Structures are given as C-alpha cells and as structure tokens.
Amino acid sequence: MRIFRRPQEPLDLGDFDLLLPRQAETALPEARQALLEEALWAEAQRTAPCAPRSRARRTAWVALPAAAAVMAGAVIVAPGGSGTSGTDIRPPKAGTKLEPGTTKGLSATVDRISLAAARQPVLEPRQDQYIYVESKVTGGWVDRAGGKEKLVVNPLHSRQVWHSPDGLKSFIYEPGHKFMDKEGEDLDLDPAREVTDRGSYNSVKMLPTDPDVLLKRLYGSGRMGDAQADWTAFGEIGQLLEEQIATPQISAALFKAAAKIPGVTLVDKTVDATGRTGVAIAHTSLNSRQEWIFDRNTYEYLGQRDVLVKPYRGLDPGAVTYETVVIKRAVVNAKKELPDGTTL
Amino acid sequence: MSIHTRIRDGDPDSFRHLFRSHAQIVHRYALRATGDWSTAEDVVSLTFLEAWRLRAKLPEEPDGAKAWLMGIAVNVQRNTNRAARRHEKALARMPAKEAVPDIAGEVVGRMADAEQLTAAKNALGKLRRSEREVVTLCVWSGLSYAEAAEALGVAVGTVRSRLFRARERLRKLAEHELRQHADETAARRPEHLHLRLNLNRPYEKWNR
Numbered sequence: 001m002r003i004f005r006r007p008q009e010p011l012d013l014g015d016f017d018l019l020l021p022r023q024a025e026t027a028l029p030e031a032r033q034a035l036l037e038e039a040l041w042a043e044a045q046r047t048a049p050c051a052p053r054s055r056a057r058r059t060a061w062v063a064l065p066a067a068a069a070v071m072a073g074a075v076i077v078a079p080g081g082s083g084t085s086g087t088d089i090r091p092p093k094a095g096t097k098l099e100p101g102t103t104k105g106l107s108a109t110v111d112r113i114s115l116a117a118a119r120q121p122v123l124e125p126r127q128d129q130y131i132y133v134e135s136k137v138t139g140g141w142v143d144r145a146g147g148k149e150k151l152v153v154n155p156l157h158s159r160q161v162w163h164s165p166d167g168l169k170s171f172i173y174e175p176g177h178k179f180m181d182k183e184g185e186d187l188d189l190d191p192a193r194e195v196t197d198r199g200s201y202n203s204v205k206m207l208p209t210d211p212d213v214l215l216k217r218l219y220g221s222g223r224m225g226d227a228q229a230d231w232t233a234f235g236e237i238g239q240l241l242e243e244q245i246a247t248p249q250i251s252a253a254l255f256k257a258a259a260k261i262p263g264v265t266l267v268d269k270t271v272d273a274t275g276r277t278g279v280a281i282a283h284t285s286l287n288s289r290q291e292w293i294f295d296r297n298t299y300e301y302l303g304q305r306d307v308l309v310k311p312y313r314g315l316d317p318g319a320v321t322y323e324t325v326v327i328k329r330a331v332v333n334a335k336k337e338l339p340d341g342t343t344l
Numbered sequence: 345m346s347i348h349t350r351i352r353d354g355d356p357d358s359f360r361h362l363f364r365s366h367a368q369i370v371h372r373y374a375l376r377a378t379g380d381w382s383t384a385e386d387v388v389s390l391t392f393l394e395a396w397r398l399r400a401k402l403p404e405e406p407d408g409a410k411a412w413l414m415g416i417a418v419n420v421q422r423n424t425n426r427a428a429r430r431h432e433k434a435l436a437r438m439p440a441k442e443a444v445p446d447i448a449g450e451v452v453g454r455m456a457d458a459e460q461l462t463a464a465k466n467a468l469g470k471l472r473r474s475e476r477e478v479v480t481l482c483v484w485s486g487l488s489y490a491e492a493a494e495a496l497g498v499a500v501g502t503v504r505s506r507l508f509r510a511r512e513r514l515r516k517l518a519e520h521e522l523r524q525h526a527d528e529t530a531a532r533r534p535e536h537l538h539l540r541l542n543l544n545r546p547y548e549k550w551n552r
Contacts, residue, residue: 033368040393042437043396043437045356
C-alpha cells in the first residue's frame with residue numbers, strides 16, 4: 001500500500017537505503033590523494049598566470065613517506081621543481097659566472113655546519129605556542145602578456161610566519177606577495193581533513209637521527225640517483241631549513257643526509273640576498289641550482305637561492321630566480337605576536 | 345584577499361587547498377556514479393583540471409565551492425570522453441594508476457566494495473539520467489537540495505521532484521522484482537533451485 005506524498009514535502013532520504021544497495025564508506029586512499037594533489041598542483045603551476053615558488057606551499061612534506069615519491073613522479077615544469085621567480089634587486093646579468101661546486105671538503109663543511117647548528121639557542125615551543133620565522137624573500141611570476149613568457153620580478157620583501165607545532169594553525173604576513181592579503185592571512189587547516197602531519201615542528205621532531213634512515217624517509221619510494229628524486233629530497237630539507245626549527249641532532253642528521261644525495265656539492269663562494277658572501281651546499285638539476293648559504297666563518301645558516309644554469313623563459317644562466325634569508329626564529333605565544341612581545 | 349579570489353587570480357597554491365578540502369567528496373561522487381575505481385579517479389582528475397580551467401567562475405562565497413565543483417564533476421561524468429580529450433596531455437601527466445602500491449587490507453576492502461559498486465550501478469541504471477544524478481548527489485554525496493540544485497543548474501523544486509520520482513521508480517522496480525522472483529520460485533523445479541539461487545542473490549539483497 002502506497003502512501004501518497006506530494007513532491008514538495010521533504011523526502012526521507014532514508015527511504016533510499018531500502019531501495020538502493022548499501023554503499024560501504026569508500027575513500028580515495030590518502031597516498032593516492034597526495035599523488036593527485038601534487039600532479040594537479042604541477043599542472044596548475046605550468047599554466048598559472050603567476051608562479052610563485054614552492055615557498056608559498058608553506059609546508060614541507062617530509063613526514064609523509066609517499067611525498068617524495070609524489071614529487072618524484074610530478075613533472076618538472078620549471079626550475080626549482082615548482083615554479084619560478086625573479087628579482088629586480090640585482091637584475092639577472094647575462095653570463096654571470098657561477099662558481100662551480102665540488103665534493104672536495106663537503107663532509108668536513110657539513111660537520112662544521114652541524115656543529116654551528118648545535119650552537120644555536122634551542123627553541124622548544126609548547127603545543128599551545130607558535131614558531132615564528134621572519135625572513136626576507138624575493139618572489140615573482142611569469143608574465144604571459146603578449147603571448148611570450150617572461151619572468152617578472154618584485155623586490156626583496158619581508159615575510160613573517162607563525163606556525164603551530166602541529167602545523168594546523170598558521171598565519172602568514174607578507175604584504176609584498178602578489179596574491180596574499182595585505183593584512184596577512186590565516187592558513188588554518190581542518191584537523192578532520194588534514195590527517196597527515198606534513199612538515200610540522202612535531203613531525204620534524206620525530207624524524208630519525210640516523211642520516212641513512214632519514215634519507216630513505218626523504219626519498220620515499222623515489223630512487224636515489226634519479227635526478228628528479230634527488231632534487232626533491234634536497235628541496236625537502238631546504239624547505240625545513242627555511243621556516244622550521246629542529247633540534248641540533250635532527251639538524252645534524254638533515255645536513256649529513258643532504259651530503260649523501262647524489263650531485264650535492266660544496267660551492268666555495270656565493271652571495272645571499274642581502275649581499276653577504278658565504279659558502280653553499282648546492283644541488284644542480286636540469287635548469288637550476290639550489291644553494292643553501294652559510295656564513296663562511298661561523299657556518300651559520302644564512303639563507304637560500306636558486307640560480308639558473310641554463311637559459312629559461314627569457315633569462316640567461318646565472319640569473320637568480322629565488323632568494324630567501326632568515327632574519328629571526330623565535331617561539332611566541334600567539335599568532336601575530338612578535339618576539340619582542342609587541343603585536344603585528 | 346580570500347582564497348577563492350586567489351584561485352580566480354590563478355594561484356596554484358590556493359588551488360591545492362581547494363583540492364585538499366574537496367578531493368574526497370568529488371571522489372565519492374565519482375565512484376558511485378561510475379561504479380569503477382579507475383574511471384572514478386579520472387573523473388576526479390578531470391574535475392579539478394576543469395576547475396582550474398574555469399577558475400574565473402569559482403563563486404566568491406566560501407561555501408560556494410562544493411556545489412560548484414560537484415557541478416563540474418557531474419558534467420565531467422556526463423561526458424568523460426569529451427573532458428578527457430580536452431585535457432588529454434594533462435591527463436597523461438597524472439600519476440600512473442599503479443604508482444602507489446595498495447596496502448593489502450585495502451585491496452581486500454576494494455574487492456568487497458566492487459560487488460556493491462556493481463550493484464549500485466545496476467540500480468542506478470534503471471533510473472533516468474536526471475534522476476540518477478540527484479540520487480548520487482543527495483543520497484550518496486550528502487549534498488543539500490540547494491547545493492544539488494546549484495550543481496545541476498536547476499531549481500530546488502526540480503531536485504526535490506526528481507528525487508521523488510527516482511524513489512517512486514525504484515519502489516516500483518523493487519515490487520516488480522519481488523513479484524517476478526516469487527513467480528520464478530513457484531515455477532521452479534526443485535532440482536534447478538541451486539542454480540537460480542545464485543543468479544537471484546543481488547535482488548534479494550536490495551529488497552531486504
């Protein structure tokens with residue numbers, strides 16, 4: 001016997017449970033989702049009107065074993081593996097000579113860098129506190145006006161980030177960034193959705209201190225010796241150096257792991273975004289060289305840069321496409337709180 | 345500047361955020377609608393490739409993304425081949441399907457799911473496309489009538505009446521199958537019973 005019901009009334013969707021086969025709770029596996037995310041992001045990068053570098057990704061992916069595989073599988077579309085940028089502070093000169101890298105002295109330098117990292121004041125945020133990192137960065141984008149791709153630049157500018165130790169709460173203040181809100185932006189993640197703990201302080205703290213084990217973790221299912229996987233593993237560590245804090249033991253392990261990546265060299269002389277000269281640990285890929293720059297006397301970490309080794313999008317080899325220097329790292333009690341106790 | 349504004353301006357990192365927060369719901373829809381894991385993943389990829397292409401149309405309201413994306417998913421599912429042709433090259437760059445080894449338990453789970461997916465596909469196959477879409481969106485993807493209406497580009501009342509019709513049609517089919525099943529059982533000679541039982545099992549499951 002059927003009860004007549006007008007269509008206007010809300011239907012009891014439960015009725016359908018009886019009429020349709022039951023559906024198990026299925027989900028796209030997490031590792032698979034991460035792979036798709038990385039590939040789609042690479043697609044978006046390749047067709048983006050503007051392409052800020054991976055720094056804006058704001059988290060490194062070390063904690064997710066599949067992540068290295070993810071990026072190893074992703075298509076390189078630009079130097080840096082992830083977009084490109086330029087600077088008008090020192091306009092890229094044609095044919096700027098790049099100091100070649102060497103493996104000679106690499107391990108001794110890595111030891112000194114590890115020791116220097118161990119001398120840094122140890123920062124240990126409580127779970128209710130925030131990691132504060134202030135840096136100066138250059139950013140740019142690819143201009144496609146007139147049908148020709150050209151790197152356009154914006155000057156060195158300040159960037160301040162606040163990250164909670166679990167990585168779920170963040171605030172980024174970078175008014176010089178082309179896309180970001182001039183008032184700064186909350187980038188909180190939904191804990192229900194963000195089950196993976198990517199690149200957070202907590203996840204870094206849990207990293208293995210054995211460089212070989214750590215290296216394996218960084219590569220994920222990527223193969224050591226594969227150019228893309230090597231580049232990615234090096235870049236993973238680079239991202240942690242930029243805007244994360246690690247214990248001396250983990251820092252030392254990260255540097256030692258980096259030195260084991262095929263193609264990593266020591267560059268005797270380089271210069272950071274503020275003009276300080278230093279030594280660099282570098283890795284070169286198809287198009288460009290990533291450099292981590294350290295003070296040549298104290299071996300303290302200064303910053304990073306990417307330099308083209310091949311012509312790219314109208315720029316000549318030697319052009320600096322990305323730069324960052326760290327100004328301050330601290331632990332503060334709240335978003336927007338500055339290390340001196342004042343508020344942004 | 346809101347995250348949607350940044351996506352519309354072409355910021356890949358904000359787009360990544362959109363994927364992260366909606367990948368599962370799009371996938372769930374795609375899986376129910378296609379009944380096939382591999383095709384469902386293509387639908388997910390294509391939906392987001394289309395979303396990136398059409399990003400200028402992303403609604404400004406923070407809540408608007410779900411319905412908008414599901415609308416794209418519906419269109420992609422309606423004509424997967426056309427979308428695949430449009431994004432042929434990008435699709436080729438997507439990760440290979442076997443790139444991530446399945447965890448053993450997941451494989452077993454998927455085999456069990458496969459039976460249910462096939463059953464779902466058969467059941468939906470008895471509905472008109474318009475009805476099928478509202479059922480998949482409202483019943484299995486949990487969209488509200490308003491969201492489904494927006495995704496499909498129809499009035500809320502249309503969603504309601506399509507759902508109503510879908511339910512009535514499924515009911516009739518269920519009754520019909522019950523009757524048929526009863527007739528067959530009565531007419532069947534005992535020695536053939538074991539053969540027929542297997543064939544009829546799916547119907548029995550639906551009508552419980």
